Amino acid sequence: xxxxxxxxxxxxxxxxxxxxxxxxxxxxxxxxxxxxxxxxxxxxxxxxxxxxxxxxxxxxxxxxxxxxxxxxxxxxxxxxxxxxxxxxxxxxxxxxxxxxxxxxxxxxxxxxxxxxxxxxxxxxxxxxxxxxxxxxxxxxxxxxxxxxxxxxxxxxxxxxxxxxxxxxxxxxxxxxxxxxxxxxxxxxxxxxxxxxxxxxxxxxxxxxxxxxxxxxxxxxxxxxxxxxxxxxxxxxxxxxxxxxxxxxxxxxxxxxxxxxxxxxxxxxxxxxxxxxxxxxxxxxxxxxxxxxxxxxxxxxxxxxxxxxxxxxxxxxxxxxxxxxxxxxxxxxxxxxxxxxxxxxxxxxxxxxxxxxxxxxxxxxxxxxxxxx
Amino acid sequence: xxxxxxxxxxxxxxxxxxxxxxxxxxxxxxxxxxxxxxxxxxxxxxxxxxxxxxxxxxxxxxxxxxxxxxxxxxxxxxxxxxxxxxxxxxxxxxxxxxxxxxxxxxxxxxxxxxxxxxxxxxxxxxxxxxxxxxxxxxxxxxxxxxxxxxxxxxxxxxxxxxxxxxxxxxxxxxxxxxxxxxxxxxxxxxxxxxxxxxxxxxxxxxxxxxxxxxxxxxxxxxxxxxxxxxxxxxxxxxxxxxxxxxxxxxxxxxxxxxxxxxxxxxxxxxxxxxxxxxxxxxxxxxxxxxxxxxxxxxxxxxxxxxxxxxxxxxxxxxxxxxxxxxxxxxxxxxxxxxxxxxxxxxxxxxxxxxxxxxxxxxxxxxxxxxxx
Numbered sequence: 001x002x003x004x005x006x007x008x009x010x011x012x013x014x015x016x017x018x019x020x021x022x023x024x025x026x027x028x029x030x031x032x033x034x035x036x037x038x039x040x041x042x043x044x045x046x047x048x049x050x051x052x053x054x055x056x057x058x059x060x061x062x063x064x065x066x067x068x069x070x071x072x073x074x075x076x077x078x079x080x081x082x083x084x085x086x087x088x089x090x091x092x093x094x095x096x097x098x099x100x101x102x103x104x105x106x107x108x109x110x111x112x113x114x115x116x117x118x119x120x121x122x123x124x125x126x127x128x129x130x131x132x133x134x135x136x137x138x139x140x141x142x143x144x145x146x147x148x149x150x151x152x153x154x155x156x157x158x159x160x161x162x163x164x165x166x167x168x169x170x171x172x173x174x175x176x177x178x179x180x181x182x183x184x185x186x187x188x189x190x191x192x193x194x195x196x197x198x199x200x201x202x203x204x205x206x207x208x209x210x211x212x213x214x215x216x217x218x219x220x221x222x223x224x225x226x227x228x229x230x231x232x233x234x235x236x237x238x239x240x241x242x243x244x245x246x247x248x249x250x251x252x253x254x255x256x257x258x259x260x261x262x263x264x265x266x267x268x269x270x271x272x273x274x275x276x277x278x279x280x281x282x283x284x285x286x287x288x289x290x291x292x293x294x295x296x297x298x299x300x301x302x303x304x305x306x307x308x309x310x311x312x313x314x315x316x317x318x319x320x321x322x323x324x325x326x327x328x329x330x331x332x333x334x335x336x337x338x339x340x341x342x343x344x345x346x347x348x349x350x351x352x353x354x355x356x357x358x359x360x361x362x363x364x365x366x367x368x369x370x371x372x
Numbered sequence: 373x374x375x376x377x378x379x380x381x382x383x384x385x386x387x388x389x390x391x392x393x394x395x396x397x398x399x400x401x402x403x404x405x406x407x408x409x410x411x412x413x414x415x416x417x418x419x420x421x422x423x424x425x426x427x428x429x430x431x432x433x434x435x436x437x438x439x440x441x442x443x444x445x446x447x448x449x450x451x452x453x454x455x456x457x458x459x460x461x462x463x464x465x466x467x468x469x470x471x472x473x474x475x476x477x478x479x480x481x482x483x484x485x486x487x488x489x490x491x492x493x494x495x496x497x498x499x500x501x502x503x504x505x506x507x508x509x510x511x512x513x514x515x516x517x518x519x520x521x522x523x524x525x526x527x528x529x530x531x532x533x534x535x536x537x538x539x540x541x542x543x544x545x546x547x548x549x550x551x552x553x554x555x556x557x558x559x560x561x562x563x564x565x566x567x568x569x570x571x572x573x574x575x576x577x578x579x580x581x582x583x584x585x586x587x588x589x590x591x592x593x594x595x596x597x598x599x600x601x602x603x604x605x606x607x608x609x610x611x612x613x614x615x616x617x618x619x620x621x622x623x624x625x626x627x628x629x630x631x632x633x634x635x636x637x638x639x640x641x642x643x644x645x646x647x648x649x650x651x652x653x654x655x656x657x658x659x660x661x662x663x664x665x666x667x668x669x670x671x672x673x674x675x676x677x678x679x680x681x682x683x684x685x686x687x688x689x690x691x692x693x694x695x696x697x698x699x700x701x702x703x704x705x706x707x708x709x710x711x712x713x714x715x716x717x718x719x720x721x722x723x724x725x726x727x728x729x730x731x732x733x734x735x736x737x738x739x740x741x742x743x744x
Contacts, residue, residue, distance in 0.1 A: 032490075045586075046572070049486075049685050069585050069674045072713065088675045088691050114421075114491040118404075121490040122507050135494050184563040191556040197573055200418070212448075213441050214417075302441045313421050321462070341444065 007079045009150075013040055013143065014062065020139045021058045027107040029056040029136045030124060032116035035310035036140045038238050043078040045070070051092035051120055054080070055099060057107075065095050097127045111136030141315045146329035151239065151309065152353050155331055158195075158241035159351055159362035161234050165189035166243060166365050173372055175224050175249050179204045179217035186232050195234030199242060199312045202232035210246070210345035213302055213337060224250035227260070227344045233312065240312045242333055243363045244349035247370045259296065259338050260346050260369045266290040266336040267348045267367065270304060274334070274352065274359035280322040287336040296338045305333040308351055330354045331362075379451045381522075385412055385515065386434065392511045393430045399479040401428040401508045402496060404488035407682035408512045410610050415450040417442070423464035423492055426452070427471060429479075437467050469499045483508030513687045518701035523611065523681065524725050527703055530567075530613035531723055531734035533606050537561035538615060538737050545744055547596050547621050551576045551589035558604050567606030571614060571684045574604035578621070582717035585674055585709060596622035599632070599716045601709075605684065612684045614705055615735045616721035619742045631668065631710050632718050632741045638662040638708040639720045639739065642676060646706070646724065646731035652694040659708040668710045677705040680723055702726045703734075 017040060021029065031037045031054040033045040040062065041054050050067040063082035066074050071085045086095040100106060107128065112121055114137045124133070147155065168189040173182055182204035190198060204217040210229040222228060226249040233242035246260060270287040284304040291300045305318035308331050316324045316332055335349030348367055352359035389412060393401065403409045403426040405417040412434065413426050422439040435454035438446050443457045458467040472478060479500065484493055486509045496505070519527065540561040545554055554576035562570060576589040582601040594600060598621040605614035618632060642659040656676040663672045677690035680703050688696045688704055707721030720739055724731035 047487075073584055073586055090693070112490045112494070114489055115419075116490040117486055118484045118488040118490060118493040119486040119507055119509070121493055122484070122505065125505070133494065133497070135491055137491070184560070187563060188556070188560045191559060201569055212445055214445055 010040065010042060010079050014056070016143055017056060017139060018058055020142050021056070021111070024111075024138055026109050026111045026134070026139065027058050029111040029139060030054075030113060030116065031056065031136065031140075032113040032120070034113070034115055035144070035238075035314075036113050036136065039140070039144060039310060041078040041080045043074050043080075044238050045073075047115065047117060049119070050088075051086070051096065051123070053116075053120065063099070065092070065099055067092075093123050093127060096123055100127055107131055109134070111139055113140075144309055145307065145315045145324075146327060147309060147331050147353065148329065152329070152331070154237050154239040155241070155309065155351065155353065156362050158234060158236035158239045159243070161190060161193045161195050161236060162232065162241040162243045163363055163365050164193050165232070165234070166230070166245065168193075169230070170247075170370070170372065173228065173230070173247065174222065176221055179206055179209070179220050179222070182222070182228075182230070183217040186230070190232070190234040195236055197235045199233035199235055199240040203229055203244075205229045205345065206249070207344065208342050211339045211341050211343060213339055213345065213347070222249045225252065227252065227256055227346060229345055229347050231347065231349065238310050240308050240310070241362075242308055242312060242349065242351055243365065244335055244347045245365060245367070245370075246346045246348060247372050249372055252369065252371060256344060256346070257369060259340075259344075262291060262294045262296060263336055263338055263346045263348050264367055267334055267350070270334045270336065271350065271352055271359050271361060274326060274354070276326060276328065276354065276357040278326050280316045280318050280324045280326065281320050283326065283334075284318045284320055284322075287334070291336060291338060299338045299340055300336060301339060302337065305335055305349075307332045326354055328354055328357075334359070382412065382414060382451050386428070388515055389428060389511060390430055392514050393428070393483070396483075396510055397481055398483045398506070398511065399430050399481050401483040401511060402426075402485065402488065403428065403508065403512075404485040404492070406485070406487055407516070407610075407686070408485050408508065411512070411516060411682060413450040413452045415446050415452075416610055417445075419487065419489060421491070423458070423468065423495070425488075425492065435471070437464070437471055439464075465495050465499060468495055472499055479503055481506070483511055485512075516681055517679065517687045517696075518699060519681060519703050519725065520701065524701070524703070524727075526609050526611040527613070527681065527723065527725065528734050530606060530608035530611045531615070533562060533565045533567050533608060534604065534613040534615045535735055535737050536565050537604070537606070538602070538617065540565075541602070542619075542742070542744065545600065545602070545619065546594065548593055551578055551581070551592050551594070554594070554600075554602070555589040558602070562604070562606040567608055569607045571605035571607055571612040575601055575616075577601045577717065579716065580714050582618070583711045583713050583715060585711055585717065585719070594621045597624065599624065599628055599718060601717055601719050603719065603721065610682050612680050612682070613734075614680055614684060614721065614723055615737065616707055616719045617737060617739070617742075618718045618720060619744050621744055624741065624743060628716060628718070629741060631712075631716075634663060634666045634668060635708055635710055635718045635720050636739055639706055639722070642706045642708065643722065643724055643731050643733060646698055646726070648698060648700065648726065648729040650698050652688045652690050652696045652698065653692050655698065655706075656690045656692055656694075659706070663708060663710060671710045671712055672708060673711060674709065677707055677721075679704045698726055700726055700729075706731070
């Protein structure tokens, strides 16, 4: 992320934002702590029960409504100088109401951060009952879907940390260790290697648990013959990484080897064929067709990928029905999988960025079936 | 959390929920992944961009709208049997709309999870433009503010893990180590000792950084004479812990010792005087008065505490303006602090539960100023 004193980057992001707002007829955006606020202001914070919002009018300067005890942190990390602060002992709705009245023309059409807690949108609805509200994603996704070179650099650094953590973690990943211990080791390695935090609670799912695509980890001990799905990522200066590899413990039977190889082909082919101008749904089709042709179509029960950046899941989603065209600067995962209920699961995932018309992989770890 | 087969606990929670809904005139609650969904259904999951909601009608059975790839996980962890699933390639709004039409009478008054992403509330507003929406906190806080004995047990276990991690972490906390390394060690110890994850990114703020109450950690190395604020907690079966201690590196001057002792007295006194029937704001006053009388009132810039349970911050907030009366089963933090900008900060925090009319501390680590 640019330094707060590097106002130029933020000024140009703001200008593009206000341009898109004007096209969409939005008078103001109300952004919540998280990706959108960070992207435009340089202030990174988690959502909380205290009202903290960045208000971006269609013209003029953005301003914060901020709990008093965050004031100094906002001032020291954001280029945005206008702050309205409120005390813990007061109702934040008053601050919101006052902010709305500061503007010469009341806002009529308001874009609300997708991830703003409903608690705050309900406050906004109460304070501005006649306004029209829509998802600010219509503006913010437009801005954020194509990454600038300085963003790709941070995604790359984040991916490098994940790759390095994968190598380190393999030393601990063996028969008899519990899934949870593997997850703990992953988190430790990510942080030790420079991550600011984890992108999500790691998946270390073994044996039949690996057939549940969103299972995380539990008390099960890794057993000889298991396939283990390892899916994790970290945060680096706000940017996420996300990698999945499937390894075998001790040995692997022919069926599992075959299924791993099908998933690997599907993943490889999708990475190879991703091209400027291709629709996201066509890329989903590339991976899906290979798995369907191999007879496992009904076991590939999720989309092929998701965009990644300041959020772990963002546009472009690589999914049937999404006609967004792949373009320079887009970053997304390619992660087909096969899940045989009650038996095993396989998934392989890399993050790619679109560069010079093609997909470049940010993750370099081997995709071969490693037998540990 | 009760086992999913222990339907009795969930049935009685549901009955109480529907009773409160009836009093408040709410036809249905739409709950998001997180504390509320877990409390009523036993299914624990993080918020994501895929629509996943538990719908609780005022009478009759609750049901889920769930992305297809979560279906098996919901079935295996929740007692709620009614699921409407939707495919990744479809618009979830259709599922939402269909669910609304399933009911003989359309919902007119809807309680929305405080933390549901605005993206989904906007969908609801589009699907049910004539309905009245309010914060479901009006119902859920009522249910969750007083913890049942099985919940206090989990809070206690969560606090024990945090206490044990504090002791382990002290071994690494010394002159020359970076704040970030301290934070990494805290996370590792919490997980190693049985935590399912962290409650929030730890605070390990040293020297002048400790004067920023929501600073986390950075590259600064701990220096002789520093005060270091260590504030962290973990998740254990959904329940949060949260502890703060302030330690000194190598030595401490008289002013810092004095300030530490003022904060310690304020914290001690507030824990002692918390009593059944006392208003939350009066307890805030107890801690505040001691710090004000010592001449540091303007440096105590946040509330005295927050409730804790399935959320790290929930009711009751121990803050001016909150007239909620302390009652059996309530659990909250007591955490006064003094922050001298640019110089140093001190905070001491324990979680207490109201039992037999008084506050019982769940955290047992020493509150003396440790010089490391």
